[in-house]
Amino acid sequence: MKVNPNEEDTMQIGQLSRLTGVSTRALRHYDESGVLVPGRTGSGYRSYTEDDVVRVHQITAMIAAGLSTATIKQYLDCARTGDHGTHLEMCPRLRADLDAVAERLRAQHAALGATVERLEGLAAPRAPA
Known part of the structure; x- marks a missing residue:
């Protein structure tokens, strides 16, 4: 203490x-x-x-x-x-741990971007058939 x-x-x-x-x-x-x-x-x-x-x-x-x-x-x-x-x-492992967190965040960002694109595609007005 x-x-x-x-x-x-x-x-x-x-x-x-x-x-x-x-x-x-x-x-x-x-x-x-x-x-x-x-x-x-x-x-x-x-x-x-x-x-x-x-x-x-x-x-x-x-x-x-x-x-x-x-x-x-x-x-x-x-x-x-x-x-x-x-x-x-x-701190030999710390840099690797931080790089892993950064890579995970990049992957999540890419996945979220793809999801937004799909949702925008679903919300786009469609031409009458």
Whole structure:
């Protein structure tokens, strides 16, 4: 359990929810799945920092891109952000997993496009016989 030493610079789950637009239920799920591990106050309440606000935005962007929380956790565990951006370290399988997700999304997009074309063809006015 991570304890935040300076509780004056922290916020509780409700405030993080308001700042990020993510429900408290989702934030608790992120904690349970290990993608966002908050500090704890002396009385055991979740305690978040400004860094956690950034992390929540990263998580929601990855969820919107179709990644599972398991993949997100794997990514965040090996991503290091520094002065020159974010770099992946020690994640040999992650790129392959992300490429597989991208390929699956491309295939779904193509299938949806074909379905739209078929539906438009059915809806087209027909010439009288």
